[in-house]
Amino acid sequence: MSDTKSEIEGFIAIPTTSGEQQQQQPQQQQNEQQVVGTKDIKAPDQVGKKQRPRLIQEKSTQETNPLILEHATLEWVPQHMDKLLNQYQECRKMPAAEWLHLLTYLVALECGFVEEETFAQKRHLIQPVPSFSSFHAQNVRILSEQPARYEVCFNDTVYIMRLRTLLDKHAPEETSLVAALQCRLMAVSLGDQLMITLSPAPPSKEPGYSVSLSIGRYVLNIQAKNKPIYHRFRKLDELSYQLKQHLFQPMRSQQLMQMEMKLQPSLLGLPDELYFEIFRYLDKSQLNVVARVNRHLHFYSKEVERKRLKGGRS
């Protein structure tokens, strides 16, 4: 009953080189236009003043580079959003529910999730994500360059995507623990509502999380000509909050707790080498104080002392 989205296969088959060349030309033209515009705007008597142009450039840089979906506007959208949506330029007649599903995937990327098949292909390029954080700009940008892989089934009313939570490089690779990081994103279209469920992969008995969104509230049915697709999207800050608050953050926290990871930034949960870099500045009495905090810090502080006794770094 389930079919893979045919448009995705079409996008995958597009030659990368020609795509990059085509994309580069508009960017170069835009840059040239910007340069020309800048030259035209400057007055002859202001040629010598360099500070003012820099301020203008800085301001324009901030406005043109929103980092996450929550800060997107009609004029400027995050790079990962632009990259992902560009792959669907020829699918403007896609249902509004499907567009909302893609927006959900973008929020998932921002929260430290990745589609499983994409993770398998781009694993060597993906950077570790600490347990007390979720957003990694480079990872999000790399993953958004790949098309979203999902199934459309149940008479084109359900969109299913398999996700995985990103961790740091010290994450274990046992099968059971890897399974704990996997989950399934299912979006069911119910007329004007999109019911989104994020549930752990079976046979886990941990609870899943659901939210029901009004499609028309976030995706307009009207598409203006010669306008980018993201002009159809509204209230992206509210959408981002709803998805993060009710789906992705609870699920990520649940998975990290299963892995016995630390959720808040603190002295705990750091890479091993950082402990040695920090504790090398402590004397023996201070190390003894740290050793009494818990078993974790006791281990590292004793290791530092042992290295000192052996003539290690001082």
Place this chain on the structure above:
Amino acid sequence: MESGSTAKTGDFFYGWDLLYKTVKADVSKKSDLLIALVHFLLTKHYNFRCVGVGDDKTLPEEEGSELLPDSWNDDDTKYSLRYVHDKMLYLLLGHITEGSLLINLLDINTKKVSNICVEPETLVPEVKGGITTIMPSASEIVERYRRELLDPVFTGNSREVTTQTTNSPRPIGSDPDPLRIGEPRRGGSFIPSAFEPRPFGFPDVGRGDLDPLGRGGHGNLFSFPSRPNMGPGPVPRFDPFNPLNPNRPGQGGINPDHMRPPDWNPDYYM
């Protein structure tokens, strides 16, 4: 402990056999039984009523049924059932993907939605037999249903823990006073049937002496000698037909010594 648990399980699943027999012929896969168990929980313990299949969000006018509707499991991979509770519509949706069953319960009014993911192959060993044969861990499944599916969406209480109350007024005499001996003694027993009811609610002994109209019975202790059998009507204190003659001995009733003697002339000087 075991007997108590068995009794509790038996009481909780009382009625499941009847529901199972009504859909036994339609059951074709293990996930059907998991959906039927959700239906059983909703209808018996939460007083939901099923109003049909589909995902229509219009509140129907019919009251619904305790039974599963026709064509409830015609789709091999999807379930859509509509329920009504307290004039609110709920959708129960089930999707089979990758060997697991994802069930959602949606409150149409508040847009609250819950979910639970179960594995039919693991939870349902058999499709025929009693509840313990079909689903050995039925109690645990129901507990998961309640915790993950019902509680996030439905704010009401299960029928099992709700105390039944009635607003009907207590009928008169339903709680007799044990200190009371017989019916309370009330007025009326001393009122003669020939006279109108007493106006003051007290026994009418001597009432006639106080009432100038003579209501409440005889005014005098003895009847008048001239009218011993006087008929109904007001009883005057004096005989209107034969007024007393003060000059006649025995009828005056009043001592005449203080009155002036007849032909008394106080002028002694003439």
